[in-house]
Amino acid sequence: xxxADLTSGSSLSSxxxxxxxxxxxxxxxxxxxxxxLARVVMWTAFLIALIPLAWILWTVITRGIxxxxxxxWWNNSQRGITSRMVGGGAAHAIQGTLLMALVTAVMxxxxxxxxxxYLVEYGRGRLAKTVSFMVDILTGIPSIVAALFIYAxxxxxxxxxxxxxxxxxxxxxxxxxxxxxxxxxxxxxVPNELREASYALGVPKWKTIAKVVLPTAFSGIVTGILxxxxxxxxxxxxxxxxxxxxxxxxxxxxxxxMATLPTMINTNRVESLQPAxxxxxxxxFTLILVILLLNxxxxxxxxxxxxxx
Amino acid sequence: xxKRIDVKDLNVFYGSFKAIEDVSMTVEPRSVTAFIGPSGCxxxxxxxxxxxxxxxxxxxxxxxxxxxxxxDIYGSDVDPVAVRRTVGMVFQRPNPFPTMxxxxxxxxxxxxxxxxxxxxxxxxxxxxxxxxxxWNEVKDRxxxxxxxxxxxxxxxxxxxxxxAVAPQVLLMDEPCxxxxxxxxxxxxxxxxxxxxxxxxxxxxHNMQQAARVSDRTGFFNLAATGKPGRLIEMDDTQKxxxxxxxxxxEDYISGRFG
Numbered sequence: 359x360x361x362a363d364l365t366s367g368s369s370l371s372s373x374x375x376x377x378x379x380x381x382x383x384x385x386x387x388x389x390x391x392x393x394x395l396a397r398v399v400m401w402t403a404f405l406i407a408l409i410p411l412a413w414i415l416w417t418v419i420t421r422g423i424x425x426x427x428x429x430x431w432w433n434n435s436q437r438g439i440t441s442r443m444v445g446g447g448a449a450h451a452i453q454g455t456l457l458m459a460l461v462t463a464v465m466x467x468x469x470x471x472x473x474x475x476y477l478v479e480y481g482r483g484r485l486a487k488t489v490s491f492m493v494d495i496l497t498g499i500p501s502i503v504a505a506l507f508i509y510a511x512x513x514x515x516x517x518x519x520x521x522x523x524x525x526x527x528x529x530x531x532x533x534x535x536x537x538x539x540x541x542x543x544x545x546x547x548v549p550n551e552l553r554e555a556s557y558a559l560g561v562p563k564w565k566t567i568a569k570v571v572l573p574t575a576f577s578g579i580v581t582g583i584l585x586x587x588x589x590x591x592x593x594x595x596x597x598x599x600x601x602x603x604x605x606x607x608x609x610x611x612x613x614x615x616m617a618t619l620p621t622m623i624n625t626n627r628v629e630s631l632q633p634a635x636x637x638x639x640x641x642x643f644t645l646i647l648v649i650l651l652l653n654x655x656x657x658x659x660x661x662x663x664x665x666x667x
Numbered sequence: 668x669x670k671r672i673d674v675k676d677l678n679v680f681y682g683s684f685k686a687i688e689d690v691s692m693t694v695e696p697r698s699v700t701a702f703i704g705p706s707g708c709x710x711x712x713x714x715x716x717x718x719x720x721x722x723x724x725x726x727x728x729x730x731x732x733x734x735x736x737x738x739d740i741y742g743s744d745v746d747p748v749a750v751r752r753t754v755g756m757v758f759q760r761p762n763p764f765p766t767m768x769x770x771x772x773x774x775x776x777x778x779x780x781x782x783x784x785x786x787x788x789x790x791x792x793x794x795x796x797x798x799x800x801x802w803n804e805v806k807d808r809x810x811x812x813x814x815x816x817x818x819x820x821x822x823x824x825x826x827x828x829x830x831a832v833a834p835q836v837l838l839m840d841e842p843c844x845x846x847x848x849x850x851x852x853x854x855x856x857x858x859x860x861x862x863x864x865x866x867x868x869x870x871x872h873n874m875q876q877a878a879r880v881s882d883r884t885g886f887f888n889l890a891a892t893g894k895p896g897r898l899i900e901m902d903d904t905q906k907x908x909x910x911x912x913x914x915x916x917e918d919y920i921s922g923r924f925g
Contacts, residue, residue: 482725551762555825557723559776559832560752569779573766 415646422643425636431644435617436605441626441634448641450607451622452648458522458601458618459591461611462529467583469530470537477538478545479567497535504531505596512600520600522611525618528596533586540582544575577660584656588649594620619645669696669866670753670835672717673734678895679709679716682726686712688895690731692885699858699867701877701904704887705919709896710870713887714838717868718754719747735835752780755834759841761821763813763828770809772824776832791831798864799827800857819850826857830865837861839869843876855880874920878908886916 425431434447473493477486508528512518548571556566572579597618603625604615619641626638672694679687687709694700702710712721719740721727733740740750763772771778773792782788792809796802801823805816813824822842829837839858843851858867858880871877877884885901900913911917918924 549762551758551760552764554720554723554756555758555762555764555828556775556779557748558718558720558751558756558758559779559828560748560750561776561779562748565779570764570766574764576766 418639418643418646421636421639422641425640426643426647431640435607436622436637437607439605441629441631444633444636446605446637448619448622448637448644450605451617451619451641452644453607453609454522454616454618455591455620455645455648457609457611458526458529458616459587461523462526462533462590463583463587465526466530466533466537466586470534470583470586471541471579473534473538474541474545475567475572478542479563479571493535493538496531497539499531500595501528501532501593502595502599504528505599507531508596509599519613520602521613522601522608522616525596525601525616526611528600529590529593532593532596533590536586536589537582540585541575541579544578544582545571547578548574580656580660584653587652591649591652592620592645594624597621598624619648669864670735671696672836672866672868673732674713674717675732675734677713677716677729677731677733679712679721679729680727681721681724685895687716688897690898692898692901694866694868695883696866697862697864698882699862699869699880701881701884702868702870702887703872703874703877703884703919704896704899705889705924706872707892707896708887708889710885710887711840712896714840714868714870715756717836717838718751718756720751720756722747752776752832753834754836754838755829755832756838756840757822757826757829757842760845761818761825763816763821763824765812765814767813768810769805769813769816769824772813773827773831775828780832795827795831796824798830798861799823800853800860801827817850819846819853822846822850822854823857826854826861830861834865836866836868839867841870841872844872851876874908878904884908886911886913886919888915888919 428447430445431447431449432452433449434445435450436446436448437450439446473489477490477493480486481489505528508524508531509520512524512527513520518524552570552574553566556570557563561569597620601618601621602615603621604617606617608614608616610616622641623638623645626634626641629635672692674690674692674694677687677690678685690713702714704710715721716729717733717740721729729741735753739745740754763769764775767775770792773795774782774788777788777791793802793806796805801820804820805811805824813821816824822845826837826842843854846854855876858869861867862882869877869880881904883901884904884907886899886907887896888899889896900907900911900916902912907916908920911920
């Protein structure tokens with residue numbers, strides 16, 4: 359086979375014949391047309407996918423930015439503010455959302471990361487397959503089912519009140535599979551050669567995992583945790599079932615009501631008066647902002663990763 | 668500090684698959700022993716059984732014995748982790764730890780085994796890098812990442828890392844197959860220097876390399892794909908390459924198969 363065979367594609371398709379008088383071959387108009395078509399289709403699909411995102415952001419930002427820019431929005435709660443009144447802030451809801459996310463993460467991250475370590479580094483045979491299958495099932499559980507399950511245990515069986523901590527328990531169920539799956543992928547990306555290099559130095563397996571494998575996968579694991587956090591912070595079903603809204607600042611996860619951004623949105627949403635409608639959009643914008651900021655913070659943490667080239 | 672290795676009636680299995688059959692050999696201290704043979708003949712597998720690295724692969728197990736001087740490394744009370752501290756290993760592809768600097772890579776084995784004294788660590792780093800002929804190239808950038816070095820430098824870094832834990836035996840699994848000729852030469856020179864201190868076993872696909880660096884050579888072959896590998900012949904390198912006893916050895920060395 360010669361260069362000319364390759365450039366004219368005669369070995370691939372007998373319909374197009376190699377014409378020796380053209381030397382190395384000729385520009386194929388048909389191929390260029392197909393290339394252009396594929397490019398147009400790709401860009402169109404990309405733009406179509408972008409439209410809803412841009413639309414949502416535009417709507418939420420234009421309607422919500424007025425209140426969000428006022429300092430009182432970040433400093434005050436809605437204590438004593440009725441739906442007719444302008445004023446008050448979202449501090450109580452931001453605080454509740456962050457507090458619940460933190461407590462959820464504290465419970466879910468160790469379990470999720472450890473499970474992933476087990477599945478990737480230790481798990482063999484039937485137990486590992488079972489665990490992996492269970493994680494799959496957990497991934498598929500709708501948030502309202504997780505919330506109702508916790509309700510059944512927490513309220514119906516144990517007779518406890520609906521409190522922030524019960525919400526956290528439901529969120530843990532939703533966050534664990536996300537973390538397990540993402541951490542698993544990151545651990546699998548760590549080349550086996552690094553583990554072997556460590557074993558060959560006489561380093562025990564657990565220390566190899568702690569000092570070689572985890573640091574190498576660190577930034578990916580952090581990214582996965584953030585994805586999990588972003589998911590649970592926007593979750594609404596567990597909040598509606600287990601975490602009633604209050605207009606006041608609250609820090610007790612084990613007693614009393616606690617506001618969160620999703621429940622604040624939902625509470626104001628049902629009102630028809632303009633101040634409440636404004637607050638709906640502003641709290642929606644705030645939720646997007648908070649998740650965005652957390653993601654940025656996470657990116658910064660992930661950048662401190664010591665994998666360097 | 669170099670030790671003799673005595674392999675006796677060794678069979679190696681991965682699950683139910685028998686990878687190596689009935690190998691017996693002696694590796695002399697302070698010498699270089701090369702394993703050659705066609706792909707899949709079990710030479711790398713045998714190398715990994717010498718520091719129990721084959722156990723890292725699920726289902727890997729052995730029958731028979733491997734003795735370091737007088738100690739059976741497969742004795743029931745022997746910790747494989749301890750074996751690997753005594754018998755170091757260098758791999759085919761350079762694999763410095765990407766999260767660590769050049770200095771930390773060399774110190775990794777010591778530090779991960781609990782050494783904390785900064786002064787001793789610094790001394791060990793320098794001594795190991797000097798032994799690996801890398802000190803002059805990296806002494807001004809010990810805190811830079813190891814992945815920034817060239818392939819040949821990375822491999823010497825890995826050798827420095829392996830000898831920093833003061834092993835008695837150094838196993839090398841095709842240490843030059845990912846390197847260019849100049850880096851290969853540097854590593855071969857280094858092997859020649861290291862053999863005054865260590866027992867070195869090297870697996871290589873490159874017969875010229877085996878002829879250049881080794882004192883003794885073992886030739887492995889397998890009857891057919893799926894059959895276990897066997898040690899066909901082992902002798903002084905010079906004899907193996909000039910006047911081998913077995914016909915298959917001669918056929919392989921002269922390039923008639925493999």
